[in-house]
Amino acid sequence: MPLQHFAPRTRRLGRAVLVRTAVLAMAAGALAGLQHQQATTPDRTEPVALTSGQIAVPPAPMGWASWNTFAANIDYNVIKAQVDAFVAAGLPAAGYKYINLDEGWWQGTRDSQGNITTDESEWPGGMNAIADYIHSKGLKAGIYTDAGQDGCGYYYPTGRPAAPGSGSEGHYEQDMLQFSKWGFDYVKVDWCGGDVEGLDAKTTYQAISDAAAKAAATTGRPLALSVCNWGKQNPWNWGAGTAALWRTNTDIIFHGQSPSWDSMLANFDTNVHPSAQHTGYYNDPDMLMVGLDGFTAAQNRSHMNLWAISGAPLLAGNNVATMSTQTRDILTNPEVIAVDQDPRGLQGVKVAEDTTGLRVYGKVLSGTGKRAVTLLNRTSSAQNMTVRWSDLGLTGASATVRNLWTRSNVGSFGTSYTVSVPAKDSVMLTVTGGTEAASSTYEAESTANTKGGSAVNATCANCSGGTKVGNVGNGAANTLRFNNVTADATGTKVIDIAYTNGADAARTAVLQVNGQQATTVSFPPTGSWTTPGTVSVEASLAKGSSNTLTFSNSSAWTPDFDAVEVRPLPGANGTQVVGAQSNRCLDINNYTIINGTDAQLWGCGGGENQSWNNTSRKQLVVYGNKCLDAYNGGTANGTRVVIWDCNGQSNQQWNVNADGTITNVGGGLCLNATGGETANGTELVLWTCNGNNSQKWALS
Template sequence: MFRNRWVKSRLTALVCALLVGLVVSPPAASAASGAAPITKPPMGWNSWNSFAGAIDANVIKQQTDALVASGMKDAGYEYVNIDEGWWKGTRDAGGNIVVDTVQWPGGMTAIVDYIHSKGLKAGIYTDAGRNGCGYYYPTGHPAYPGTGSEGHYDQDFLQFSRWGFDYVKVDWCGGNAEGLNARTQYTAISDSIARATAQTGRPMVFSICEWGGQQPWDWAPGISNLWRTSGDIIFWGERPAMSRVLTNFDSAQHASAQSPGHHNDPDMLIAGLPGFSDAQNRTHLSLWAISGAPLIAGNKLTEMTAATRATLTNREMIAIDQDPLGRQGTKVAEDAQGLQVYSKVLSGTGKRAVVLLNRTGSAATITARWSSLGLTGSATVRNVWTATDLGSFASGYSTSVPAGEAVLLTVTGTDGAPTGRQIVGAQSGRCVDVPNGGANGTQAQLWDCNGQPQQAFTYTATKQLTVNGKCLDAYNRGTTNGTQVVVWDCNGQTNQQWNVNSNGTITGVQSALCLDANGQGTTNGTKLILWSCNGQQNQQWTLR
């Protein structure tokens, strides 16, 4: 989490679109990685959104009991995560954490034992820096000193493991304020967790909370289980807002980074907080479920309404989020601005989860076409929130979606033929290729055709050419000769739209320039650019 409003300027709302089915798993965590061997996004509860630093053993016990009594445990919520405020910042002469036994009678082992006695797992919090958020940004929060582990990584994470914790969240307030490099620090923490696990035999889920400023989706999958992609979904003292839910949802659209046990994290849930309606709660959970995001509740479980409980424990929604394929749903259509269709491939044959999201200020009809979902023939549709079978439809399903809300569906039909196609240069005989995992700004190139995912493009109904969860893009919206052709998070802009023409050219919708092998190059590594169409063979392409 982050605590100060100036950090808001770091947020960038990204919307990623990818025709369903093209997902590349990140490198597997190495033997030295601290990532626990989980396969699904974590589900549980965290103390921060409702209690901030005002926590003690009684608060945690009450919420633990309510998690069980509410049916959330039976629905799959298993972690009780103690956030900042648990530690007063004192160390002894040996540098060991000193726990306030008034706040935590019996120490942290006692509260962990209580959580475990309920059949649940326990989570703890620290910061990657020397100090934590309360040290740097105390204004407006209950008084508590900042806490951080920098300089004590091996010592602290071994202590957490010995106390019995199953999950650790590591914040970035200190790392940010102290000018640290996120990848370096979190890799060191991952190594410390791995060493602690080797000593205690207790693996811990590793949650990176870096806020997305240093693009953790590019490096965190190999060292952690989940990584925050944005700032806080709610700031202490504010009321929840759907605009923040949408911003955080957009920030987490990095489908190529996600795989079973490694998840983009758009932050904790605010469902059930005062000021959020039941319809907003359902929309919020629809977006997190289609993303395969962690479901970490943050409301006061002891005061939860029946409607909130029903939303959080909806088994069909949870099954979508927890689907064993571990895919992240992606945007597959936006026929009009703000009227969006997201689809997620589910395990089994011909199964999809679909969200129809209306970002506009008026109710509107949104259509999900089976061709955009990778299905062929007719398909049956079910509304998740109403638990209603809606029938069989020949080519798609349309419904009116209220302003600012979403409809969550499951669709069952017949998988179509694979949609990933190679783009082959007529002059070179080589394929359009996106090297090195395809981070934002990676320039497309020619390479020997090899059938790998970085050469499998999908041409969508909205004229995007998608690969590995990103869109082929005219860099910086360029419209002049020599503009680099790169990949970037899909955003619906015209510099990411392409006409695939019958004469063999591929032209940018915005620029009307041709996709071109630079300098008429034909060798591996030749870069792709935009250039005025001239009829030459280096501007001729075949999709096969």
């Protein structure tokens, strides 16, 4: 088919004007004729506001999982008793839907055809019977396996004998189909076997994801995939589009241990990947410890606060048959749950830490002028803590503050709110009615639609000369690129994407920002090909007007795009540290968060792994909680420069000097590119200051 060009037309959405690209009138998977649209003159008297057409994305899963209380000691009667108590406690009415069986339901046995077999003395009627019982209560059922040949029950038996063969390797399609036929709606895939065998997590879980999709297509029952490889091999880089959720750290509690404040914070601290969480894909800091023995009511509330501000899955792990009224009330607080389940589906980020240990987190909620805030006091004494509207991306206009645990409005405040937070505790608020700070909109005014995917240059309104290449509307190898997108500072921004999807299912496209790690974005149906909607992502942009947002797709049908709107989130701003000799940035490879990861040079893209906060405490902080560190307090030439949990020590303090050098307070040596090299991947070390350009840096 020859290329067909489309002129823009206007559409009013509330008070906003959307300039539309071509509308494709087609059903999912079916090619329809392309409709030529008449041009009209856009009305520029009103700003485009994309938030008014927000589409609710699939929320983070809520439910209950068996592991934290029962380990591998589960059977039909145990699960049935928990289901009955779960319903009686009113958890389904609060939004909890899943009952997830963890390890222990299967001891690795298969029949001659390779089908999983189970002990029917423990599971009378087979696994479909327990799934049917769960469904009879209006709930969804989850099950568990391992990506390797042998599962966790073999390597770490807990409550049952070691069980060889209790993984799905070599049987991915067979097992996913079996789970779906039994009636399960969710499958958690662990990594014990995969880890021991040295499997590649990305390709392994993609094969499992493909198998789950094939099973769902066969049975008609969607099978949500939960990746559980404990944050190894950086699943936040590839999880979106592969799974509904992926673990970002080790188990929050190991069986037999008591829950602790520190273990909760450790998992929360590594759940710092806002660019990965969007449009129904979720970072997972692990199951809740709320209600487990040893946790106080205050700790339980803080646990809920931190998971909710993260928009994390809420999977209770306590014994619901014996839980107290207090625990039930904490788990079912509707206002905290509403923050977690917000239809925009974004992750909260750290927006301030004026004093060490006093951290403020903000989450952008659906609608306009709405934020959730968690004030976390990690210190050993009560402290006054302040949230500033400006850090949240709001102006100084008055906004209403509400405490979500007292469930009462505190009052209206003009620019900030201060409250006393007890030691090792938190306060959760909403700030509503505020005025959004100024944003920038980039509209696709004219385009070329290409069935075969040829790249055709066209214009992009408000893009400062940028281009839109092709149209991700149908066909293969389409690309939509917004050039010259401006950011006033390096750091995390909220990007609203206006589109139409008249199909009856979500469609996807891949978003890449400035050559950073790409992410798959899902676009739910908007109702018709003439009804626009908006979804949101968070992305880290570089300071200046040279940012590029690229949407692409290799083969599948995708939505039709309208515009993007970039919203500031000033509290998440940082700075790039640029080498004078290399013109490359201080970078942490592949968005890795592990303590001891070497700092390196890499081409500047403004990603979260290149956005550093130069604090008043002389720290250079990345990801909100990892400090640039002279490894092991080293003071000799060649000392590695790494990231580590911020601890206030002098080997994590840096002087940014007027001559462009950055010297470590602990040793007085200069931050230096190894050997004066300039290539991507060059590691950074400490070295005696010598005036060379390999030791000169600009904070931009």
